[in-house]
Amino acid sequence: MQFFTSLLIFSLPLPLLLAASTVHAGEVTLGTDAQRAAGKENYQKYCAQCHGAEGDGSGIATPFFNPLPRDFTSATYKIRTTESGELPTDADLKNIILEGMPYTGMPGWPQFDDEELMELVFYIKTFAEDFADPDAIVAALEIPEAPPFSSESAESGKTVYEENKCMECHGLYGRGDGEKATTLTTDAGDPIRPADLTKRWTFRGGPTREDIYRTFTTGMDGTPMPSYADFIEEEARWQLVDYVYSLSRETANYSDVIFARAVEEEIDLDSPEIVALFGDEAAFIPVVGQVIEAEREFFPSANAIGVRVIYNDDTVAMLLNWHDMAAEDSGTASPIKGDIQTTSDAVAVQLPSEPSHGQTRPYFLHGDSQNSVNLWFADLANELSNDGARLFIGKGSQNVMAVEGSEGVIEAVSSFADGEWTVIFKRDRASDNALVFEEGQFLPIAFSVWDGFHQEQGNRRGITSWVNMYIAPRETQSFIGPMLRVGLLVLLIEVLLIAWVRRKYKRTPG
Amino acid sequence: MNWLILLPVVAVIVGLLFTRIGLLGWVAIVWVAVYTVASYAIIPPLPSSIVGLTMAIVTVSLLVYISTDESKLASVRDPLVRFMVDRKYQNYLIAVVATIPVLAAARVYIQMNQPIEPPAVGRTIHPAPPQEMSFKGKKIDLVNVENPYRALEQSDPQEFALHVEQGRRVYFENCVFCHGDRMDGEGIFAHGYEPRPANFADPTTIVMLQEGYLFWRIATGGPGLPAESGPWNSSMPAWDQFLSEQEIWEVILFLYDYTEQRPRAREHHE
Numbered sequence: 001m002q003f004f005t006s007l008l009i010f011s012l013p014l015p016l017l018l019a020a021s022t023v024h025a026g027e028v029t030l031g032t033d034a035q036r037a038a039g040k041e042n043y044q045k046y047c048a049q050c051h052g053a054e055g056d057g058s059g060i061a062t063p064f065f066n067p068l069p070r071d072f073t074s075a076t077y078k079i080r081t082t083e084s085g086e087l088p089t090d091a092d093l094k095n096i097i098l099e100g101m102p103y104t105g106m107p108g109w110p111q112f113d114d115e116e117l118m119e120l121v122f123y124i125k126t127f128a129e130d131f132a133d134p135d136a137i138v139a140a141l142e143i144p145e146a147p148p149f150s151s152e153s154a155e156s157g158k159t160v161y162e163e164n165k166c167m168e169c170h171g172l173y174g175r176g177d178g179e180k181a182t183t184l185t186t187d188a189g190d191p192i193r194p195a196d197l198t199k200r201w202t203f204r205g206g207p208t209r210e211d212i213y214r215t216f217t218t219g220m221d222g223t224p225m226p227s228y229a230d231f232i233e234e235e236a237r238w239q240l241v242d243y244v245y246s247l248s249r250e251t252a253n254y255s256d257v258i259f260a261r262a263v264e265e266e267i268d269l270d271s272p273e274i275v276a277l278f279g280d281e282a283a284f285i286p287v288v289g290q291v292i293e294a295e296r297e298f299f300p301s302a303n304a305i306g307v308r309v310i311y312n313d314d315t316v317a318m319l320l321n322w323h324d325m326a327a328e329d330s331g332t333a334s335p336i337k338g339d340i341q342t343t344s345d346a347v348a349v350q351l352p353s354e355p356s357h358g359q360t361r362p363y364f365l366h367g368d369s370q371n372s373v374n375l376w377f378a379d380l381a382n383e384l385s386n387d388g389a390r391l392f393i394g395k396g397s398q399n400v401m402a403v404e405g406s407e408g409v410i411e412a413v414s415s416f417a418d419g420e421w422t423v424i425f426k427r428d429r430a431s432d433n434a435l436v437f438e439e440g441q442f443l444p445i446a447f448s449v450w451d452g453f454h455q456e457q458g459n460r461r462g463i464t465s466w467v468n469m470y471i472a473p474r475e476t477q478s479f480i481g482p483m484l485r486v487g488l489l490v491l492l493i494e495v496l497l498i499a500w501v502r503r504k505y506k507r508t509p510g
Numbered sequence: 511m512n513w514l515i516l517l518p519v520v521a522v523i524v525g526l527l528f529t530r531i532g533l534l535g536w537v538a539i540v541w542v543a544v545y546t547v548a549s550y551a552i553i554p555p556l557p558s559s560i561v562g563l564t565m566a567i568v569t570v571s572l573l574v575y576i577s578t579d580e581s582k583l584a585s586v587r588d589p590l591v592r593f594m595v596d597r598k599y600q601n602y603l604i605a606v607v608a609t610i611p612v613l614a615a616a617r618v619y620i621q622m623n624q625p626i627e628p629p630a631v632g633r634t635i636h637p638a639p640p641q642e643m644s645f646k647g648k649k650i651d652l653v654n655v656e657n658p659y660r661a662l663e664q665s666d667p668q669e670f671a672l673h674v675e676q677g678r679r680v681y682f683e684n685c686v687f688c689h690g691d692r693m694d695g696e697g698i699f700a701h702g703y704e705p706r707p708a709n710f711a712d713p714t715t716i717v718m719l720q721e722g723y724l725f726w727r728i729a730t731g732g733p734g735l736p737a738e739s740g741p742w743n744s745s746m747p748a749w750d751q752f753l754s755e756q757e758i759w760e761v762i763l764f765l766y767d768y769t770e771q772r773p774r775a776r777e778h779h780e
Contacts, residue, residue, distance in 0.1 A: 045768070046691070049682040061682040065698075105698055107691050256704070257628055288702030291687050292732075292747040298687070359631055361742040363733065368742070442628050465704040466743060468628035479622040487615035494607045501594045 026137025029090055031122030039123030042116060050105060055127030064298045065105035067204075068190055075128035076187065076222040079205045081140035084219040084227035087130055089140045093121045103202040103303065141217060144234075146209040149242055157243025160236045164228065169194040174247040177419025180224075181325040182453060187222045193301075194224075196323055200248040202303070207250065212241045252304065255283035256467050258445065260309035260316065260437070262474040267315045269413045269426055278319045278424075282306035287322070287449055287462040293365060293397050295337060300462030301325065301451040309469060316437045317426040320347055320447070327416035328452025333379040335366070335392055335448070336400050337458030344381030346450040347423050350374070351435055351443060353393065361444050364466045366394030374435070375400065376425050378412045381452075388412065389425065397459055439473040515551040519543050533585040537572050544568045633705065634738045636719065639726045643734075645755055655722040656776070657759050670763075677764025680757045688745065693769055703745040711769050721773045724762050728753075 031039070043051075050059040050069035057071030070077070079096055080088040094117040100108030112120065125131035147153075161167065169184060171177035174197030186192050200207045205215045216237050219227030232240065265277060285305050289297045306321035324345060331342030352362050353372040360371065367373035375392040389412035391403040403409075414423040429437045437443070444466040450456040523543055526536060545568075548561045556564075576586050593599050642651050662670035681689075688707035690697035695709035710716050716724065726734070732744025749758060766773055 049678060049686075050691075059682070060679050061686055064683070064687065103698070105686075105691075107696065109692070111692070254701070257626065259626075286702040288699035289687070291699065292745055294751060359740065360737065361740075363742045364745070368733075371742070464702065465745065467704075470626055470628070472626075477622070479619055482622065483615040483618045486618045487611035490611040490614045491607070494610060498594050498603070498607070501591055505591045505595050 026134060026139060028132055028134050028137055029122075030125060030132060031119065035119045036122045036126060038116070039119035039121070042112070042120055043123050046109070047120070055124065061105065066190075066299050067104050067192060068186075069105060071188070072124050072127035074188075074222070075130045078220040078223060079215075080218050080221070081143065081214060082138050082218060083141060083229065085221060086138045087136055090118070090121050091140070093124060094118065097121070099206070101204040104204060141214075143210050143214050143217070146213065146241070147238055149209065149245060151242075151246070153239045154242040154246040156236075157239035157241070157246075160232060160240040161243050164232060164240075166240075169224065170197050171419045173418050173420075174198050174244065175323045175419030177323070177325050184224050186224075192223055193325065197244050198248050198323070199252070199303075200245075200250050201252050209238075209241050209245055212244055213237060216240060252286070253284060254286050254304070258283040258285075258307050258309055258467060258469040260311055260469055260471045262439075262472065263310045263312050265312070267310065267312055267317045267426060269317075269411055269424055274413075274424060275319065275422065278308040278310055278317075282308045282319075282321065283467075285447065285464050285467055287447070287464055290365070290448075290459055290461050290463045293459050295459035297454075297456060297460040297462065299454065300449070300456075301454060302449040302462045305447050305449060305464065307447070311429060311437060311471065314429055315426055316429050317424060318349060320349070320421070320423045320425070322347075322421055322449055323419050324416070324421055324451060324453075325419065326453060327380070327421070329381045329416065331381055331452060333381065333450055333452065334457055335375055335377050335394070335450075337397075340455075340457050343450070343452040343455045343457050344379055345421065345452045346377065346379050347421070348378070348392075348448040349376040349425055350394070350446040350448065351376075353435070355435060356444070361466060362394075363396065364446055365463070366397045366400055368396050369399070375448075376410045376412075376427065378410075378414060378423055378425065380414050380416075380421065380423065388414075437471050439471050441471050443469045443471070445469040512551045512553055516547060519546055519551065532589060533576070533582055534589050537576065537586060541565075541568060541572060631740065632738075633740050634736075636723075637736050637739045639723055643726055643730065645729055645750055648755070650722075650725070652722045652726055654776075655725065657721040657725075657762060657773075659759055659763055660721065660773075673760045674763050674767045676757070677760035677762070677767070680753065680761040681764050681768075684749070684752065685761065693765070705740070705743060707745070710765050710771075713771070716765055716769070717771045717774065719774055720776055721759075721762050722776075724765070724773075725758055728758050728761070 030036070044053065048059055050057075050061045050065065051072060052058045052062070052069075055072035057069045057074075059069060062069055075087060077088045077092070079101070080086070080092045082088060082092070094114075096106075097109050097112065097117055097120055100106045109117075130136045166174075167178050168180050169176075169178040171181070171194075176194045176196040178194060181194050184192050184194060195204070196202065203211065203215075205211050205220075215225070216228045216232065218229070219225055228237065228240075261279065263277060267277065268274065271277075283306070285307060287300060287302045287305050289300045291298060301324060302322045304322065308319040310317055328343065328345045331344040332340050333344045333346030334340060335346075335348055350364075350366070350373050353367075353374050356371075362368055362371035362373045366375070373394045375394055376389065377392050378389045380388070389410045391406035391409050392400050393403055394400045409427060411426045412423060414421065416422075435443065445468070446466050447464045449462040450460075451462070454460075456462075522539065526539060531539075545561075545565055548556060548564050575582070577583050594603060639652050641653055642649055644650070659670065659673045662673065686697055687699045688697040688703065689695055689710060690700065690707075693710040694712075695707040697707060700707050708715055727746070729748070729750045731746040731748035732741050733748050735741035735744055753761075762773075
């Protein structure tokens with residue numbers, strides 16, 4: 001393994017050298033003055049706010065986005081069809097403008113037609129002299145069509161994944177939680193997160209198996225993601241593609257309703273079976289930055305939270321899952337704005353303090369002065385069963401208070417494994433100063449996630465909107481009875497009608 | 511309009527003029543035709559209550575028409591009576607009598623197996639603004655207020671462009687995360703907020719509104735909405751906590767400039 005690591009390190013510049021010695025001069029395409037001028041006009045209107053008027057990646061919005069906007073003067077591009085270290089092709093540049101990169105600040109620009117895209121490309125290329133050098137222009141690699149997916153291939157890919165140390169950054173199950181994950185930087189020295197390989201809809205270079213193959217083959221220039229073109233044979237690369245593919249879901253499939261399911265069993269947080277009791281199906285809720293009130297968070301680490309809710313006669317329990325690069329389980333956390341130096345990870349469930357009147361709800365950011373919210377808060381650094389889980393009342397973000405004497409009202413357990421937090425909350429269904437979780441009822445519910453790694457506390461956090469939680473009734477209503485009743489009633493009416501008609505018209509000739 | 515449905519229905523109705531069909535058949539076809547158009551051919555679909563009302567009116571009208579004279583009534587009544595009384599139709603009668611309860615029961619089944627949907631929430635997207643508002647203690651008359659920099663567009667285009675540029679800075683430091691680079695409400699956080707951020711590129715949003723209205727909505731945000739607009743769900747910040755009065759007017763200039771739209775003119779009352 002040691003040998004392999006050193007081979008990897010020493011041979012990284014190799015593709016560069018090889019490329020420089022073997023390329024044939026390509027065709028330089030810089031467009032006409034008129035094309036570049038037209039490109040400049042659209043660029044200055046639509047692109048300069050992030051990529052900068054001079055193309056150096058420092059625009060008005062640059063400080064608020066991560067990954068950072070591309071610096072065009074560096075001529076370094078992540079998503080290409082060319083070998084590692086080479087310039088992208090015109091088609092690569094056009095494609096990325098058209099499609100954008102999901103879950104980054106770069107949207108797609110479908111309003112530009114092919115000519116306008118070409119003009120933009122010509123203008124963008126003026127920022128780096130390399131594009132004018134015939135020796136620097138290379139042809140695109142041919143990306144072969146993907147062989148059919150097979151689970152055997154994915155199984156072999158797991159070995160390729162491990163041999164090539166993909167988990168050092170991406171983690172064993174691809175959740176972006178490798179041991180190096182929190183230390184990674186771009187070539188320019190800016191922090192960068194490894195991709196969460198379980199969320200295919202967030203893949204910057206696209207979700208298809210050809211896209212994934214291309215990323216392994218070309219690498220992502222300027223980032224710690226190298227090219228594996230020289231280390232992994234083509235067949236093994238497709239196996240790796242299939243493994244990554246098998247780790248991930250295709251779409252986020254976000255839910256707007258969480259179903260609370262009835263269980264017969266006792267809900268005991270210390271039971272080894274407790275996680276299994278929640279079943280497999282989780283509602284998946286998007287998490288975004290709190291950018292609405294002061295102390296804004298533009299870079300929340302979590303982008304989604306999985307929620308499962310169960311209840312029995314007297315207890316309701318929620319299991320929450322989300323991905324995190326690493327567990328910050330020392331220090332402290334608080335939903336109240338403060339100046340905690342060492343921040344730990346934390347999570348909160350938010351529910352209205354009282355059943356709502358009509359459509360009225362508390363304000364979705366920790367309630368308001370008229371309608372308060374209850375926060376089931378868990379500081380994941382603490383021994384949760386003691387005082388890590390606490391009840392807070394929110395009457396607005398500036399007015400969140402711990403409820404005195406609420407110790408033990410909320411119970412919670414937590415664990416962190418392979419890049420995923422699992423937190424289970426539990427409380428009585430009916431207790432003083434609480435919402436009653438009535439069957440057949442819809443309740444608004446929201447979540448907050450604080451990442452200790454980013455010193456998140458108080459308002460600086462990932463949030464969700466209000467979503468609906470439906471307490472699915474224990475007894476599902478049988479539809480046989482109502483169907484029979486309606487059917488028989490209709491039949492009776494028919495028979496009576498016909499009997500009446502026959503009696504009346506019996507003697508009328510037919 | 512769904513022409514694929516509407517045109518065949520019209521064709522059938524026109525065809526009726528050239529066919530000799532009993533009054534009963536005619537009534538049945540007209541009823542079904544109106545129902546089909548009301549339920550399926552109109553886009554966006556009519557609410558079911560409106561369809562129900564329409565069908566009630568059509569049913570009554572047809573009944574009135576049938577009963578206008580004895581021969582019409584007989585031509586509808588007699589075939590029905592024959593069908594129910596005459597022995598030669600007995601098997602068909604049994605089939606019909608058996609089918610109708612089954613259909614009714616099937617309808618109950620479908621209704622009881624609807625996926626569970628959260629209660630629908632009505633929301634007024636553009637509520638009526640108040641007459642005046644207070645911005646950091648300063649009273650602003652929303653009925654008569656004008657964007658103080660709008661006039662520069664004619665009198666001093668260079669100065670105007672500077673204010674638009676200031677508005678661009680405000681937008682890309684504050685608004686872009688939700689309303690997006692294309693101002694289509696598809697910013698990086700938009701998918702996490704419900705209701706979704708407004709789409710300014712849509713020709714039915716800011717074009718329909720006066721600049722004073724935008725000022726009110728931007729300055730007071732979600733918390734400033736009346737109850738009918740669901741202020742508790744809105745993720746629009748109250749920007750008076752982050753921006754100055756000048757910055758809000760400037761970002762309004764930029765919204766129209768970037769989307770190449772014009773604000774709705776204030777109505778002048780004589």
